[in-house]
Amino acid sequence: QGKDVVVFAAASLKNALDDTKAAWEAETGDKAVISYAGSNALARQIEAGAPADVFLSADAEWMDHLAGKDLIRPESRTDLPGNALVLVAPKESAVRVSLEPGLDLSPALGAGRLAMANVDAVPAGRYGKAALEKLGAWEGVKNEVAQAENVRAALLLVSRGEAPLGIVYRSDAAVDPNVRIVATFPEGSHPPVVYPAALTKGTTNPKAASFLAFLRSAKAKAIFEKQGFTVLNRPNA
Amino acid sequence: MTDWLSPEEWAAVRLSLKVALTAMAASLVPGILVAFLLERGRFWGRQALDVLVHLPLVLPPVVVGYVLLLGFGRRGPIGSVLAEQFGIVFAFRWTGAALACAIMGFPLLVRAVRLSIETVDRKLEDAAGTLGANPAWVFLVVTLPLIMPGIIAGMVLSFAKAMGEFGATITFVSNIPGETQTLPTAIYTLTQVPGGEAGALRLTLASIVISVGALLASEWLARRARRRFFA
Amino acid sequence: MTDWLSPEEWAAVRLSLKVALTAMAASLVPGILVAFLLERGRFWGRQALDVLVHLPLVLPPVVVGYVLLLGFGRRGPIGSVLAEQFGIVFAFRWTGAALACAIMGFPLLVRAVRLSIETVDRKLEDAAGTLGANPAWVFLVVTLPLIMPGIIAGMVLSFAKAMGEFGATITFVSNIPGETQTLPTAIYTLTQVPGGEAGALRLTLASIVISVGALLASEWLARRARRRFFA
Amino acid sequence: MILDVDIRHRQGAFALEARFRSEGRLTALFGPSGSGKTTLVNAIGGLIRPDHGRISVKGRVLVDTKRGIGVPKYRRRIGYIFQEGRLFPHLNVRQNLLFGRWFTPRAERAANFDAVVELLGIEHLLARRPSALSGGEKQRVAIGRALLADPHLLLMDEPLASLDEARKAEIYPYIERLRDEGGVPIVLVSHSVAEIARLATSIVVLADGRVIASGPAAEILRHTSFFPQAGPAETGALIETRVSGHEGAFGLTMLATRAGTLTVPNLDLPVGTPVRVRLRARDIILSLTPPEGMSALNILPGTISSFGEPDGPSIDVEVDCGGDSLIARITRKSAERLSLRPGLPVHAIIKSIAFDREVLGGAGGERDL
């Protein structure tokens, strides 16, 4: 019975990770505590010497940032289950959009706003912006974008009918009865949505590796899929 | 001189000022009123009102923003009525940011005013009454000047809070440059990306400069108000 | 009765209470002191101190948390000294959460106390002086009782703010269940995933219940303090 | 009936039970500290609502708990000079003085600002805040504030307590004029028997929250027992006189009384003016024979009508001088030595100098206010 494994994880992973943690604890009898917050806050805390053993980021950027500062163990880095990006509308909306090159969202938006997570800071926002750029729609809508603090808040804007369209993760959209998935962005239109995980440089807890390994197991995969994540689970290049 | 901030950043500064001033001004009269009710009133539900006023302080800002969205959004019970009857829309507008800031600063304003009301010498109000002033006049020409220090303090707190408010604002009206992107939301965004520190620092400095200005102005006002008593 | 919250949620409730009470208690004495300095002091840098005290209100909480992380973190200039010299560690401890909450609530506490100090009749302090009380005693037996309403109001504000503080806390000490996961950070986490609303609502209610209790307690204290004057 | 009060009121451990009627234009409230004077004035002024009872002023019912009447204080048109000043700290002296005027109908604004300011000697203070005034200056401003409200009822709670004699001497005539000409009923709280004797037309004596005596001033002042606190010095008789002539060269005025002529220091009043004079018992010497070669100018012949109760070394002797009754306080020793008894003819000797302004009521009026 040693110290608990301390996991720093992006807040959007809470549901899947809580279940995974429970399964791991049941299997090993060890314990883990998970601190959920924004990837940026967690990364900065690790920089400041936080006692984290495992870091799960919402996208590659902050993991790269830590890697650049030599604060994670590169050999342990893994991309965990990813997600798909979808265009959503309030459930009563009849709007039809097909996400193809040459896309123009203006008719569908009308006078409304396009709800997205922050397009500079939040992974889902950045992915969405990349996809719209790829499809040629960004210039047309960029002034109509309402940037929420995070993807859940963007979803809320659509679900409350404030915005006629929004770009969010499928895992979130799937379980919200007030929104309808209008279309899914093609896989190639944006960088792959992945959640990189790694052991921190400073970890001294031998059970941390066991936890990280468990995240890659079939059990964990099932849990993640149940929560709407797409399992990529491939070692990082 | 103006190029240490980008045009977009200047827009955020201007917007923040507008939002903070509006929030402060709009909450002033209701704040004084509620402070009076809470301090002097003896009505059923006083305690409930007291709790309600404090809620924005007690709840995480995000929750407040969420509640605002539910209530004042396009489909919210209050928001829909306001929009239909009066054409007042908060969603994605700077007015929504001002509303969020006003509500977040409201408990601070009310508390400050209450503290001042508590120390007003009721005997002076009585004296004004004997001289023919009815309660409304007593309030205007005696009570109000006497609680000026509390009102000024409340305004400072409300303004300062509005300059720093972020969670409720972004949740309620999100972050639209030029429309709802206030200084705090701009700063927040910059802290979310690696390497944004320099920009965040610049905007933080802008925010501090404005607040120093506001503080100095308030101290000047307070000194004037105080001089009235001890000249 | 206890099963409407999960054990982890109960832990967050307990921790929030502990953090809020600690923050309130720890900021009380410095708050009164600073309020005195600002209200009565005539020293160089008074204005700077005034601005400094207001900063936590003006800046987005995230920025405050970040500054704390840089200053009081394990590797920060203050944090490392405190840890080495006195064994006091804030980083990722509940004490850090309390520090963050104390700092965020500090301007509110100071303002409330200042307002009360402003209304203290200096003539009463003079009278106590003629009766042989030196300045320290005058402060203890005259000024302090007279500013009790302001102190109570400041404590309420500080406590309430601590109950709702989220941005600075999560940025400074993260969100570690049982150690730094307070009610607001727990609520935040729940809003980040589908299906978390019910849990968020439950915790929000818990937070409101605690605050109602605190408000009632403060009103009771204030009535007691007031009775001293008008019995 | 000018003032008709019948109220009961509890205040902590103190119970006020006041019942009296007063015909007086100036009703003085008299009584020891804590006897309920301020409480009573507060009830009349509308600052407290009595638990039970009724108050009417000049027939206007201000309070009647039975009928649920309670005129709010701001409709009572009162000028209340509080025991503790209560100036508005945020207004300067001028604004304090004019406060009541803002709420006085334009047509009723009669009090002359400049005259009141001059009377009170506060011209040089008009621009100051109350915090920069001395104790007596504050009190004067408070008096001015009440007077300038053109009140229909003036409540004065020890208004002159901390003023010097010269200032008082200037203010008394003004109050007398208000009393006699203004038709404004006045309620005055005072601890000074001299002040009451000069100003009051009716007196209400309070003790422990109860009215122990009330009635016309002349009658009440006779009863030394009501003024145990006044000291024996101030007992005396009030007699009504009329100016009968002036002796300009010596600065003297002659007053006609039923007993004869009184010579007093000059009064600037036309012949025929009625003047009330208080003859203090302690100032009167009795002599069996009309004295010769003595500086005292007033020698009134009369007959001893009765004796009071002996009080320590002294005894009060009532002398009937042609219908006016005087009281002389002398030692028991003298009474015995001179074998004084009812029916004995005596001469009452009073110095002219003994009549100072204080003792000559109703004599005001040098100032044109």
Add this chain to the structure above:
Amino acid sequence: MILDVDIRHRQGAFALEARFRSEGRLTALFGPSGSGKTTLVNAIGGLIRPDHGRISVKGRVLVDTKRGIGVPKYRRRIGYIFQEGRLFPHLNVRQNLLFGRWFTPRAERAANFDAVVELLGIEHLLARRPSALSGGEKQRVAIGRALLADPHLLLMDEPLASLDEARKAEIYPYIERLRDEGGVPIVLVSHSVAEIARLATSIVVLADGRVIASGPAAEILRHTSFFPQAGPAETGALIETRVSGHEGAFGLTMLATRAGTLTVPNLDLPVGTPVRVRLRARDIILSLTPPEGMSALNILPGTISSFGEPDGPSIDVEVDCGGDSLIARITRKSAERLSLRPGLPVHAIIKSIAFDREVLGGAGGERDL
């Protein structure tokens, strides 16, 4: 030198320039409202620091701006009765009374709590807060608070202004005892000449921030011009006497003066006790012949020594009675009628009743406090 003051101080438009020395155990400050009395007391008490100058009490330098000395107020051991009460609102009456005691060295706690409380009649108020007291009750508590601090210097700014005569009469002897036995120098501000005449040993007269006269009480009280505000009633001479006997049956006491025997109302003092008596000019009648059959018991033979300036109808006549000099105020008319001139032998007639306690200084002591 008990009190040595030489200060200058500006306060807004007002300039205080006070310079006087007083040997008196009780120094009275006298002057019209706004003349700087409170300001001067504040300087002595350490509530304001004068711009320039020096204050010492019983040789102890409290302030000397030249030498940079300024004893802080809490080290001055003063009992200051403020003009406006200043009770602590958060403490009850008992706590207010005992406030100073907390800071008094145990060995110096001499004042008897119960006795002071009884003297002031505030037993029933001990548990109350000041807000529930009447005006006079507050003032009494303020007096008690200062007395119970066992001060080394007592500053009283119109302490008795709103008290009734009976209460004053009870407090005077206590102040007299403090003055005569306690060795505590007292500074008293008062507008009442009677009060000052009774209590003061030295008097400082202020006008417009300047000292216009200072010196022993007997000397200053002689100069009517310093007391324009006192009204003519209160001028008089102070003479030192000694109890020479009692006439118990009539409740009278005999006092030996250089001019002869004065008969006054009973003083409960042993034979031989020195008593100071004020003979008010207005109470004295002059007669060319010794009168017969008259109630006045005191007839002192003397010789006219000088005349004062005529003042309106009256003139002051100084009479030398065996070395003690009396002043009689009579009308100019009488002076002329009787052909009074310096050197003329006359008889001064004074009623025994004219001597009330107020006029008999230094006579206190019935109470054992």
